[in-house]
Amino acid sequence: MPVYDQQYHPWAGKPQPRWRRWSVITRYHLTLLFTGKGRNHLVTLLVIAGFIHFCFLAYVYIMANRQILQQYAIPVERLPSINAQFFLTEIMAQSLTVALLALIMGAGLIADDRRDNALPLYLSKPLTVAEYLLGKLGVLALPILGVTAVPTLLVFGLHCLGEGGKDFILTYWRLPFAIVALSVLIALFCGTLMLMASSLVKKGAIAGGMVVGLFIGHNVLAGVLSGILESRKYMILSLQFDFHRLGLWLFGLEHLAEARHYPFSGSAAGAVIVAATALCWAILWRQVRPVEVVK
Amino acid sequence: MTLPVALHDVSKWYGEVLGINGITVQLTPGVTGLLGPNGAGKSTLLKVTAGLLRPSRGRVEIFGADPWREVEVYRRIGFCHDGDGFYDALTGADFLLASLRIHGFSRQRAEAMTCAALEQVGLADEPRKRIGAYSKGMRQRLKLAHAIAHDPEILLLDEPLAGMDPVGRRRTLDLVARWGAEGKTVAISSHILHEIDALTSNIMMISHGRLLAAGDVHEVRGLLREHPHQIYLECAEPRALAGRLIAVEQVRQVSLDLARRGILIETFDPDAVYDRLAQVAIEDGVSIDLMTSPDDNVQAVFAYLTRSRSEDGG
Known part of the structure; x- marks a missing residue:
């Protein structure tokens, strides 16, 4: 048995918590995205998202200062009041920016790693596949929450501080939870769907095309089934409607005609969304392996 | 451990x-x-x-x-x-x-x-x-x-x-x-x-x-007993030394390379040949300039092993 000089001393310190390890992936990817070629597109999208929220904020300001409108003889009583529906509309108004953010930021997240054979770089570290995926999901979830939950909560808070006051908080105490819950579900679903598409191919552009195709395809399917079978209940297959229906439920707007228009409940819509997210996650789980085996 | x-x-x-x-x-x-x-x-x-x-x-x-x-x-x-x-x-x-x-x-x-x-x-x-x-x-x-x-x-x-x-x-x-x-x-x-x-x-x-x-x-x-070991040496009088070595019981074959004054010995018992070689060199006063074992390295071993395997395989 040879004798070796044990000159090296392996580090014996305590490693940082696991969440801090996978958050490195999120952090570095966000840095790369905002310093890379697509930076201008992202900034433009964020400015558009910010402008939409600014419009809502401006509305809150104007409603708090109705005398301005009255000076111009605008019938204030006919304008929509600020209530749960107002905040649901604020979130749903971001649908397009959320979809574009997911497409621009997420299309290459795993596809590029697969193309460059970079998965072993991640998975030869003390990092599980789930943690790798969480790190990647964070890249999409954080900006999506940044354009949905965060500004909507801000507008809600400012309204409460201004005209709304204590009464508004007492009436709509569940709104902040609903805003967070709906935004988290949107972020999780969009993030997982985009990652799933990205994990199936080696080119981000193809992944983006797949998601657009899926989005259009499933809506067409829901419409065709509803038409052929003459039943609106098949609209539950459209995730776009599901999110709206779920939003109505979470925001306590079941009494509205909009809610009754749907022949399925909010919880059923939520179940479809959760099932779709779980399916995407399962495919992701199957696709992401340290070493790609070509058979 | x-x-x-x-x-x-x-x-x-x-x-x-x-x-x-x-x-x-x-x-x-x-x-x-x-x-x-x-x-x-x-x-x-x-x-x-x-x-x-x-x-x-x-x-x-x-x-x-x-x-x-x-x-x-x-x-x-x-x-x-x-x-x-x-x-x-x-x-x-x-x-x-x-x-x-x-x-x-x-x-x-x-x-x-x-x-x-x-x-x-x-x-x-x-x-x-x-x-x-x-x-x-x-x-x-x-x-x-x-x-x-x-x-x-x-x-x-x-x-x-x-x-x-x-x-x-x-x-x-x-x-x-x-x-x-x-x-x-x-x-x-x-x-x-x-x-x-x-x-x-x-x-x-x-x-x-x-x-x-x-x-x-x-x-x-x-351990590769089916392949004889090779010992290569160079000296001033390769013919004479080769003549003495061929008589050694453990030597299987001796080849001469007169251009380089070299001798290539093949044996299944290299330790015995090394011992005998030293004795002969001392007795005859032969000066050996170079001695190597050309097939005691990775390349030769790999070649032997892969050849044996392909022969086994048919």
Whole structure:
């Protein structure tokens, strides 16, 4: 048995918590995205998202200062009041920016790693596949929450501080939870769907095309089934409607005609969304392996 | 004492294609050369050992733990894979820093380790250069830095010399030798046999997914009884010496190379021939200028083993 000089001393310190390890992936990817070629597109999208929220904020300001409108003889009583529906509309108004953010930021997240054979770089570290995926999901979830939950909560808070006051908080105490819950579900679903598409191919552009195709395809399917079978209940297959229906439920707007228009409940819509997210996650789980085996 | 690396009857199939088959081997501290032609299964063996591929059959243990299931064991493994996947927009230093942060090191500690790793592989002069601007050799060195940055006890290096210039190769081989001498368990794969020959005598040879031999190359050579050992020597009077040697019972054959004044002896008992050769040289006053054993090296052993195997196979 040879004798070796044990000159090296392996580090014996305590490693940082696991969440801090996978958050490195999120952090570095966000840095790369905002310093890379697509930076201008992202900034433009964020400015558009910010402008939409600014419009809502401006509305809150104007409603708090109705005398301005009255000076111009605008019938204030006919304008929509600020209530749960107002905040649901604020979130749903971001649908397009959320979809574009997911497409621009997420299309290459795993596809590029697969193309460059970079998965072993991640998975030869003390990092599980789930943690790798969480790190990647964070890249999409954080900006999506940044354009949905965060500004909507801000507008809600400012309204409460201004005209709304204590009464508004007492009436709509569940709104902040609903805003967070709906935004988290949107972020999780969009993030997982985009990652799933990205994990199936080696080119981000193809992944983006797949998601657009899926989005259009499933809506067409829901419409065709509803038409052929003459039943609106098949609209539950459209995730776009599901999110709206779920939003109505979470925001306590079941009494509205909009809610009754749907022949399925909010919880059923939520179940479809959760099932779709779980399916995407399962495919992701199957696709992401340290070493790609070509058979 | 728990072995750093132990493989027990490990096989890996890719569908119907055989990657490695029934490999049982142990790696101990020091450098082990993993040799085999292209497609022999070297990369598969290293990936299975590193826990990046799940074995179809058998068991892999890294310090007693299963690397496929227990990711914490990766803290003790440095893997230099055969791919070339990097984030070209990052600098070499940023790439290593991110890698070390994923390993769980604090920023301060990770920065110090990044500098040390870049220094070791000779990339410290250009820490701010983007990886996209790296040459092939620099990318290879960055891969090495990535494998050693977290100071692992086990290093699994898959073709780390590919694409390097001669100076880079020399430097890398020196580094690998140093890591081995420090007591790390290093497995380095290559199909360029003489490079491994110069680095270590401890080898693993695989071909068609099967382990042909493992251990000290000279001991492996000694076990190849169907192939006579060759002893080559050069002296002033080759004819006379050849005449004396042919009479030695253990000598199977003697060939003369008069142009170089050389004699090639073939024997199945080299120790006896060495003893007798010394006696004859002293008795006859023959001055031997050079004596080597041309087939007691990695290349010859590999050639014998693969030839035997193909002959066995039909």
